[in-house]
Amino acid sequence: MTDAPLIEVDHLIKRFGPKVVLRNLDFQARGGEFVALMGPNGAGKTTFLRILSSLSGPTMGRVRIAGHELPRQAAAVRRRLGVVSHMPLLYGDLTAEENLRFYGRMYDIARIDEQISTILDLVGLAGRRRDLVRTFSRGMQQRLAIGRAVLHDPDVLLLDEPHTGLDQDACEMLDAVLRQVAARGRTVVMTSHDLSRVEDLATRFDVLTRGSIRASIGKADMPRDGLLAFYRQSLEKARAESQKGGQ
Amino acid sequence: MRNYLRALGAVIWKDLAAEMRSRELLSAMLVFALLVLFIFNFALELNVKDRLSVTSGVLWVTFVFAGTIGLNRSLAIEKDRGCLDGLLLAPVDRTAIYFGKAVANFLFIMVVAAIVLPVYSILYNTNLFAQPGLLLVIVLGAEGYVAVGTLLAAMAVQTRTRDMLLPILLFPVVLPVLVAAVKASSGYLQGLPMAEIQPWINLLLVYDVVFTAISFMVFEYVVEE
Ligand SMILES: Nc1ncnc2c1ncn2[C@@H]1O[C@H](COP(=O)(O)OP(=O)(O)OP(=O)(O)O)[C@@H](O)[C@H]1O
Numbered sequence: 001m002t003d004a005p006l007i008e009v010d011h012l013i014k015r016f017g018p019k020v021v022l023r024n025l026d027f028q029a030r031g032g033e034f035v036a037l038m039g040p041n042g043a044g045k046t047t048f049l050r051i052l053s054s055l056s057g058p059t060m061g062r063v064r065i066a067g068h069e070l071p072r073q074a075a076a077v078r079r080r081l082g083v084v085s086h087m088p089l090l091y092g093d094l095t096a097e098e099n100l101r102f103y104g105r106m107y108d109i110a111r112i113d114e115q116i117s118t119i120l121d122l123v124g125l126a127g128r129r130r131d132l133v134r135t136f137s138r139g140m141q142q143r144l145a146i147g148r149a150v151l152h153d154p155d156v157l158l159l160d161e162p163h164t165g166l167d168q169d170a171c172e173m174l175d176a177v178l179r180q181v182a183a184r185g186r187t188v189v190m191t192s193h194d195l196s197r198v199e200d201l202a203t204r205f206d207v208l209t210r211g212s213i214r215a216s217i218g219k220a221d222m223p224r225d226g227l228l229a230f231y232r233q234s235l236e237k238a239r240a241e242s243q244k245g246g247q
Numbered sequence: 248m249r250n251y252l253r254a255l256g257a258v259i260w261k262d263l264a265a266e267m268r269s270r271e272l273l274s275a276m277l278v279f280a281l282l283v284l285f286i287f288n289f290a291l292e293l294n295v296k297d298r299l300s301v302t303s304g305v306l307w308v309t310f311v312f313a314g315t316i317g318l319n320r321s322l323a324i325e326k327d328r329g330c331l332d333g334l335l336l337a338p339v340d341r342t343a344i345y346f347g348k349a350v351a352n353f354l355f356i357m358v359v360a361a362i363v364l365p366v367y368s369i370l371y372n373t374n375l376f377a378q379p380g381l382l383l384v385i386v387l388g389a390e391g392y393v394a395v396g397t398l399l400a401a402m403a404v405q406t407r408t409r410d411m412l413l414p415i416l417l418f419p420v421v422l423p424v425l426v427a428a429v430k431a432s433s434g435y436l437q438g439l440p441m442a443e444i445q446p447w448i449n450l451l452l453v454y455d456v457v458f459t460a461i462s463f464m465v466f467e468y469v470v471e472e
C-alpha cells in the first residue's frame with residue numbers, strides 16, 4: 001500500500017436541480033484498497049461513481065484522483081481510470097476484437113494485438129473474438145465490458161454492480177480479475193447489492209446512504225455476525241441520526 | 248498532435264467499420280433521399296425550363312432531410328449502449344471525438360450525394376456532373392451542415408425527444424447554409440456569371456469556418472453533465 005490516497009473526496013455535494021443527491025460526502029481510498037460501496041436503491045452510488053469517473057461534475061467540494069483535481073484536470077485522470085458501468089460501452093456492429101482495438105487506439109496502448117489476446121483470454125471470450133457484439137448475450141457483453149475496462153491497466157478501477165447478468169463462471173472470472181487488479185496495488189471501488197459476494201472480495205466496506213458515507217469498516221474489523229448485520233445496523237443508525245437532526 | 252490524429256482516426260475508422268457492417272445509416276438515408284426525389288419528380292411535372300430553377304432546391308431539401316436521419320442515427324448509436332460515456336472516458340481531447348463524428352457524417356452525406364446526383368440526372372434528363380462548381384457547393388454546404396448538425400445531434404440525443412428535437416434545433420441554424428447553397432447551386436446550373444455566384448460561395452465559406460470553430464469550442468460543454 002502506498003501512502004498518499006489515490007482517491008480523495010472532501011465535502012462533495014451533487015445536486016440535480018433542486019434535488020440534493022450527495023451532501024458533504026467524504027471518501028478516501030489508497031492503492032491496494034478494494035472498497036465495496038453499499039447502499040439502498042437511489043442512495044447515490046452510481047452518481048458518486050460517475051463523478052469519480054469524470055463523467056459528471058461535482059456541484060461543490062473537492063475530488064482528487066492520483067493527485068489530479070476533478071473536473072479541472074480530468075484529462076490526466078482519465079488515462080488512469082477503468083470504468084465498468086450499467087451499460088456495456090460497446091459497439092454492437094463491431095466484433096469483440098474490433099471494440100477492444102478501437103479503445104486500444106483511444107488509450108494509445110502499445111502492442112495492442114498482444115494485449116487484446118491477453119484480455120480476451122482473461123474474460124473467456126477468445127473463441128468469440130470475431131463475432132459481432134450485438135450477437136452476444138448480456139453476460140458475454142458484460143465480460144467484454146470488464147475486459148474493456150482493464151485493457152489499459154488502470155490504477156483505479158470503478159465498477160457499478162458489475163456482477164449483474166453474469167453466470168457463476170463469469171462471476172468467478174470477474175472476482176479473479178478484481179483480485180488480480182487489487183493485488184497489483186491498484187485501487188478498486190465497486191458498488192454491489194450482493195453482500196455475500198463482496199464480503200470476501202473487498203478489503204473495506206462503506207455504506208452510502210442519505211447522501212454521504214455513514215459507516216465504514218475494514219475487513220479485519222468485521223464483527224462476528226458478518227457484513228449483512230453491519231450493513232443493517234449502519235442504515236438503522238443513519239436513519240435514527242437524520243431523524244434526530246430533522247427535529 | 249500525433250495523439251490527436253490517432254484518436255480522430257480511431258473514431259472515423261470505428262464509424263466507417265460499423266457502417267460497412269450494418270449499412271444502417273446509409274440505407275436509411277439513401278432510401279429516404281431517393282423517395283424524396285421520386286416524389287418531387289411526380290409532384291412537380293416540370294417542363295425543361297422550370298426544372299433548371301427547382302433542381303438545386305430539390306437537391307438541397309433531399310440532402311438536408313436525409314442528413315438529419317443520418318445525424319440522429321449516428322449519435323443515437325453512441326448513446327444507446329453508453330458508448331458516448333466510453334468515448335468521454337478516453338484520455339483524448341474531446342474535440343477529436345467531435346471531429347471524428349463530423350468527418351464520418353460528412354463522408355456519409357458524400358456517399359448519398361454520389362448516388363443522388365446520377366439518379367437525379369437520369370430522372371430529370373440533365374447532367375449534373377457537367378458543372379464542377381456544383382460539386383464544390385455540395386462539399387462546402389455539406390461541411391457547414393455537418394459541423395452544426397453533429398454538435399446539435401450530440402445535444403439532442405441527451406434528451407427524451409431527440410428525434411423531434413434535432414430538426415427543430417438544426418433547421419433554423421442551417422438556414423444560411425441552405426439559402427447560400429441553393430443560390431450558388433442554381434447559379435452554376437443556370438450558367439450565371441461568376442460575379443453573381445461568388446457572394447454565395449463566400450457566405451458558405453464564412454459559415455463553414457465560423458460554425459466549425461464554434462462547434463469545436465462548445466462540444467465539450469454540450470456533452471458534459
Ligand atoms: N441525471 C439525473 N437527474 C436527476 N436526478 C438524478 C439523475 N441521476 C440520478 N438522479 C437521482 O439521484 C439519486 C441517486 O441515484 P443513483 O443512480 O446514484 O442511485 P444508486 O445508489 O446508484 O441506486 P441503485 O442502487 O438503484 O443503483 C436518485 O434519487 C436519482 O433519482
Ligand SMILES: [Mg+2]
Binds near residue numbers: 045046047
Ligand atoms: Mg446505481
